[in-house]
Amino acid sequence: IMADYSGIAQxxxxxxxxxxxxxxxxxxxxxxxxxxxxxxxxxxxxxSAIVQKLxxxxxxxxxxxxxxxxxxxxxxxxxxxxxxxxxxxxxxxERPMNYxxxxxxxxxxxxxxxxxxxxxxxIYG
Amino acid sequence: IMADYSGIAQxxxxxxxxxxxxxxxxxxxxxxxxxxxxxxxxxxxxxSAIVQKLxxxxxxxxxxxxxxxxxxxxxxxxxxxxxxxxxxxxxxxERPMNYxxxxxxxxxxxxxxxxxxxxxxxIYG
Numbered sequence: 573i574m575a576d577y578s579g580i581a582q583x584x585x586x587x588x589x590x591x592x593x594x595x596x597x598x599x600x601x602x603x604x605x606x607x608x609x610x611x612x613x614x615x616x617x618x619x620s621a622i623v624q625k626l627x628x629x630x631x632x633x634x635x636x637x638x639x640x641x642x643x644x645x646x647x648x649x650x651x652x653x654x655x656x657x658x659x660x661x662x663x664x665x666e667r668p669m670n671y672x673x674x675x676x677x678x679x680x681x682x683x684x685x686x687x688x689x690x691x692x693x694x695i696y697g
Numbered sequence: 698i699m700a701d702y703s704g705i706a707q708x709x710x711x712x713x714x715x716x717x718x719x720x721x722x723x724x725x726x727x728x729x730x731x732x733x734x735x736x737x738x739x740x741x742x743x744x745s746a747i748v749q750k751l752x753x754x755x756x757x758x759x760x761x762x763x764x765x766x767x768x769x770x771x772x773x774x775x776x777x778x779x780x781x782x783x784x785x786x787x788x789x790x791e792r793p794m795n796y797x798x799x800x801x802x803x804x805x806x807x808x809x810x811x812x813x814x815x816x817x818x819x820i821y822g
Binding site: 608610613615640642644645646647649651653655657659668670672674676688689691693695697 | 733735738740765767769770771772774776778780782784795797799801803813814816818820822
């Protein structure tokens with residue numbers, strides 16, 4: 573299975589941003605109570621705090637566009653580290669913003685993965 | 698110790714880029730034979746392949762400037778995931794390039810850390 577970490581990373585990333593852009597409260601299923609999110613350097617832990625943070629972001633419409641995706645196996649536990657760079661557009665704003673996001677996915681013991689680490693940062697420049 | 702993952706991440710990052718900019722062959726001490734580097738989406742594994750990749754980069758002078766640094770504990774094994782965004786200038790080029798880089802640090806069993814995962818990507822836009 574680990575030989576396909578790159579395919580898993582791609583599937584996860586597509587699912588994550590599609591869900592984020594459609595209805596970000598549905599991302600709850602991807603986190604666990606020990607998961608961590610650092611969003612623009614503010615950190616929260618646990619599914620409910622993470623989803624609340626995402627739902628409270630000050631925009632209604634959002635569209636992510638992934639530009640690059642790299643992945644590596646993260647440990648003997650079967651984890652995967654995913655690094656994304658991309659652009660996002662919010663509401664009626666016409667200029668996309670660049671961002672980078674890092675996930676560590678861990679096996680959930682039932683054949684799938686959950687997000688243990690999640691770090692998001694806008695890139696200015 | 699894990700409570701200070703943020704301080705460790707900062708110390709590591711400062712040491713890493715200082716060493717990179719002074720003499721990047723000295724980064725060998727930070728990797729192990731199972732370490733992985735994905736540099737601009739090209740992957741190599743092991744200390745010697747990683748250092749060769751870094752030494753072969755087509756510039757002589759380089760200066761990294763870290764702009765943001767976020768860190769989270771990565772696992773029960775005492776690992777730390779570090780996400781950096783920054784800018785770098787090479788040789789006589791006057792325009793800095795934006796980049797993002799992700800490390801997973803793991804304890805080396807002797808009170809310090811080594812780099813298990815390393816992913817580097819330039820950001821255009």
